[in-house]
Amino acid sequence: MAVTMTDAAADRVSAFLSNRGKGLGLRLGVRTTGCSGLAYVLEFVDELEDGDEVFETHGLKIIIDGKSLVYLNGTELDFVKEGLNEGFQFNNPNVKDECGCGESFTV
Amino acid sequence: MALLQIAEPGQSTAPHQTKRAVGIDLGTTHSLVASVRSGQAETLVDANGQAILPSVVSYQTDEILTGYPAVAQSEIDPVNTIVSVKRFMGRSLADVQARGQKFPYQFCETENGLVAFDTPQGKINAIETSSHLLTTLRQRAEHSLGGDIDGAVITVPAYFDDAQRQATKDAAQLAGLKVLRLINEPTAAAVAYGLDSGDEGVIVVYDLGGGTFDVSVLRLQKGIFEVLATGGDSALGGDDFDQLLVDDFITQAGLNSGQLSQADLRHLANAARRVKEQLSDLASVAVSLKLSTGEYQLEVSRQHFEQLIEPLVRKTLRASKRALKDASISPDEILQVVMVGGSTRVPKVRADVAALFGKAPLTSIDPDKVVALGAALQADVLVGNKNADDMLLLDVIPLSLGLETMGGLVEKVIPRNSTIPIAKAQEFTTFKDGQTAMMIHVLQGERELVDDCRSLARFTLRDIPPLAAGAAHIRVTFQVDADGLLSVSAMEKSTGVSAAIDVKPSYGLSEDEITQMIKSSITHAKEDMTARMLAEQRVEAERVLEALDVAIAADGDKLLSCDERDGLLAGMAELKQVAQGQDDKAIELAIERVNKLSEVFAARRMDVSIRSALAGHKVDEV
Numbered sequence: 001m002a003v004t005m006t007d008a009a010a011d012r013v014s015a016f017l018s019n020r021g022k023g024l025g026l027r028l029g030v031r032t033t034g035c036s037g038l039a040y041v042l043e044f045v046d047e048l049e050d051g052d053e054v055f056e057t058h059g060l061k062i063i064i065d066g067k068s069l070v071y072l073n074g075t076e077l078d079f080v081k082e083g084l085n086e087g088f089q090f091n092n093p094n095v096k097d098e099c100g101c102g103e104s105f106t107v
Numbered sequence: 108m109a110l111l112q113i114a115e116p117g118q119s120t121a122p123h124q125t126k127r128a129v130g131i132d133l134g135t136t137h138s139l140v141a142s143v144r145s146g147q148a149e150t151l152v153d154a155n156g157q158a159i160l161p162s163v164v165s166y167q168t169d170e171i172l173t174g175y176p177a178v179a180q181s182e183i184d185p186v187n188t189i190v191s192v193k194r195f196m197g198r199s200l201a202d203v204q205a206r207g208q209k210f211p212y213q214f215c216e217t218e219n220g221l222v223a224f225d226t227p228q229g230k231i232n233a234i235e236t237s238s239h240l241l242t243t244l245r246q247r248a249e250h251s252l253g254g255d256i257d258g259a260v261i262t263v264p265a266y267f268d269d270a271q272r273q274a275t276k277d278a279a280q281l282a283g284l285k286v287l288r289l290i291n292e293p294t295a296a297a298v299a300y301g302l303d304s305g306d307e308g309v310i311v312v313y314d315l316g317g318g319t320f321d322v323s324v325l326r327l328q329k330g331i332f333e334v335l336a337t338g339g340d341s342a343l344g345g346d347d348f349d350q351l352l353v354d355d356f357i358t359q360a361g362l363n364s365g366q367l368s369q370a371d372l373r374h375l376a377n378a379a380r381r382v383k384e385q386l387s388d389l390a391s392v393a394v395s396l397k398l399s400t401g402e403y404q405l406e407v408s409r410q411h412f413e414q415l416i417e418p419l420v421r422k423t424l425r426a427s428k429r430a431l432k433d434a435s436i437s438p439d440e441i442l443q444v445v446m447v448g449g450s451t452r453v454p455k456v457r458a459d460v461a462a463l464f465g466k467a468p469l470t471s472i473d474p475d476k477v478v479a480l481g482a483a484l485q486a487d488v489l490v491g492n493k494n495a496d497d498m499l500l501l502d503v504i505p506l507s508l509g510l511e512t513m514g515g516l517v518e519k520v521i522p523r524n525s526t527i528p529i530a531k532a533q534e535f536t537t538f539k540d541g542q543t544a545m546m547i548h549v550l551q552g553e554r555e556l557v558d559d560c561r562s563l564a565r566f567t568l569r570d571i572p573p574l575a576a577g578a579a580h581i582r583v584t585f586q587v588d589a590d591g592l593l594s595v596s597a598m599e600k601s602t603g604v605s606a607a608i609d610v611k612p613s614y615g616l617s618e619d620e621i622t623q624m625i626k627s628s629i630t631h632a633k634e635d636m637t638a639r640m641l642a643e644q645r646v647e648a649e650r651v652l653e654a655l656d657v658a659i660a661a662d663g664d665k666l667l668s669c670d671e672r673d674g675l676l677a678g679m680a681e682l683k684q685v686a687q688g689q690d691d692k693a694i695e696l697a698i699e700r701v702n703k704l705s706e707v708f709a710a711r712r713m714d715v716s717i718r719s720a721l722a723g724h725k726v727d728e729v
Binding site: 016043082 | 110111112113114115116144145146147151152153154247250251252253
C-alpha cells in the first residue's frame with residue numbers, strides 16, 4: 001500500500017504549505033460524487049481524523065483516510081503545466097474510466 | 108484531465124464546482140490579473156510570460172490591440188491609441204476640457220455627456236476602452252485557470268467617486284466579468300500583506316506608480332478598513348524620474364534636445380529606465396548611448412540620481428504629510444506603511460518614506476503586483492472558496508441615506524458608517540385621506556432638514572389604493588450593494604404596487620465635501636434638533652386639524668351642541684395660529700388642548716359607528 005509524489009508535486013506542496021504557515025500535510029482522498037461516480041479530494045490538513053493513515057514522502061506527510069486508500073493505492077501525485085494552466089494530477093492505476101474533464105472517475 | 112488545486116480543510120468542491128475567481132488591478136499605466144491557487148495568490152501571465160498588461164488600447168480599422176502591441180502603435184498612431192484611459196473614467200467631456208490638459212485624441216461626447224474617442228472603430232467611450240483591457244485579462248485568466256471565471260474583484264483608487272466606480276463596474280460587465288466587489292487599491296495592498304487579520308490601527312499606503320502618486324491613510328477597526336484621508340499627485344511617477352535622467356544624459360553629452368530625432372528620444376528613455384532600475388542595486392552605472400548625433404559613454408552614480416529626483420520625492424513626502432494632517436494622525440500612531448508601485452523600488456524613496464513615518468515600510472511583496480494579489484485574496488473569499496469568517500473586508504457608507512417626510516424633514520433609513528452591503532426597510536404611510544400617490548425623495552447627508560442635505564433622486568409610487576390617512580402601509584427599502592451603489596424601492600403592501608430606482612449619482616462627492624457635510628451636522632446639531640421638533644409638531648398639528656375638519660363636516664351638526672362645536676372650532680383656530688409660530692412647545696400644548704376638546708366628539712362618533720354596525724343584529728349574533 002503506497003502513495004507517492006513526483007518531485008515537482010513535492011516542491012509545490014512544500015511551497016504551498018510553508019506559504020500557508022500552518023498545516024500537518026496534504027490530504028488525498030476520494031468522495032462519491034461527480035459525473036462518473038467518484039471525485040478526488042486535495043486539501044491541506046490541520047488535524048488528523050480517526051482512520052487516517054499517514055505516509056511520509058519527500059519529507060512531507062500525505063494523509064489518506066482508510067476508505068479512500070482502497071481507491072488510491074499506487075497513485076502518484078504529479079504537478080503539471082498545460083499551457084498557462086497548472087495544477088495537480090492524480091496518476092491512479094485503479095481508474096477504469098474517467099469523465100471527459102477528469103475531475104471524477106470510476107474504479 | 109483537469110488539474111486540481113489544494114483546498115482548505117473541508118472546503119473541497121464537488122467536480123465542476125470549483126469557483127474561479129480573480130483579482131484585477133486596473134491601473135492607470137498597467138493592469139494585472141491574479142488568482143489564488145492552492146491557497147497562494149499569484150499573478151497570471153500571458154503567453155509570453157508577462158504579468159503586466161500595459162493599460163493601452165489601440166483602435167485600428169481592422170482590429171483592436173491591447174497591451175504591448177498597442178504600446179508599439181502609440182508612436183505610429185497616437186491619435187487612435189488610448190493611453191491611461193483610467194483618467195477619463197466617469198468623466199464628462201466638459202470635465203476633461205476644463206482640466207486643460209493636452210491629449211492627441213479626437214474627443215467626442217456620448218449621449219449622456221461622457222467623454223468618448225473618435226476612432227476607426229467608431230465612437231468609443233472610456234468604459235468601452237477599459238472593457239477591452241478587462242477582456243484581455245479575462246481571456247488570460249480563462250486560459251490560466253482552465254475555464255470560465257466565476258467572479259472578479261476589481262480595484263479602484265480610494266478617491267474614485269460613485270460615477271467612476273459605476274463606470275468601472277459597467278466596463279467589467281461589458282467585458283463579461285461578474286464583479287464580486289470593487290475594493291480600494293490601498294485596501295487591497297494592505298490585504299496582500301495580511302494586515303486585515305493583524306492588529307487594529309492606522310495603516311499608510313504609499314503608492315508611487317509610473318505616472319501617478321497616491322497616498323492613503325486607512326484605519327483598520329473591527330475588520331473594516333475606513334479611508335481616513337487620501338492625497339497625491341495625478342501627474343507624478345516613475346516616468347518623471349526617467350525624464351530627469353533623459354535630460355541629464357542630454358546635458359552630460361553636451362547635446363540639445365532640438366537636434367534629436369523621435370527615435371533618439373525613445374532610445375534615451377529606454378536607457379534612462381534601465382539605468383534607474385540598475386541603480387537600485389548598484390552604486391554607479393555606465394551607459395553607452397548610440398544616437399543619430401554619435402556615440403556617447405556616460406556614467407551615472409546613485410548619488411547623482413538621488414540628487415536629481417530629490418525634489419520629486421520631497422513632493423510625495425509633502426503630500427503624505429498633508430494626508431496625515433487631514434486624517435488628524437501623527438506619525439507615531441501609524442502601525443504599518445505599505446509600499447505600492449514600481450517606483451517604490453528606488454532605495455531613496457524607501458529611505459525617505461521610512462524616515463518620514465519613523466518605521467521601515469513593508470516591501471517584501473512585488474510592489475507592481477501587490478494590489479492585484481490582495482484583490483485575488485479577497486475574490487477567493489467572496490466567491491466562496493474559503494471560510495468567509497477568515498477574512499471579510501467591509502466598507503462603510505460615508506454619509507447617511509434617507510428620504511423626505513412631511514414638513515421637509517429627512518428620515519434617515521441607513522445611518523452613516525453602516526457596513527455595506529446593507530438593506531434596510533422602513534414603513535411609511537399616507538398623510539391624506541384617499542391619497543393615491545407618494546413621492547419618494549432620496550437624500551444623502553447628516554442634517555435634519557431636506558434643504559441641508561444632498562438630493563440624490565426622486566420617484567413616485569402611484570396606484571396606492573385610496574384609503575384613510577395613515578391606513579396604507581408603504582414599505583420603502585434602501586439597499587446599498589458592496590460597491591456603495593444605492594437602490595431604493597417602495598411597495599404598497601396590500602396591493603403590491605411598487606416602484607424603484609437605482610441611484611447612480613452623476614457626480615460623486617469628494618472627501619472634502621463629505622467631511623464638510625459631517626462637520627456641519629455637528630455644528631448645526633442644536634438648531635437642526637429644534638427645527639426638526641418644530642417641523643414635527645407642525646405636521647402633527649396639520650394632521651389633527653385635517654382629521655377634525657373632515658369629522659366636523661360629516662358629523663358635527665348631529666353630534667355636537669352649539670357650545671361644544673364653537674369651543675372646538677376656537678381651539679382649532681388657536682392651534683392653526685400657534686402652528687404658524689416658531690415655538691414647538693406651544694404647538695404641542697395647543698394640540699393637546701384640541702385633543703381634549705375633541706375627546707367627547709370622538710367618543711360619540713365611535714358610539715355611532717358601533718351602533719350603525721350593530722343595527723339590525725341580535726345580541727346572540729354579535
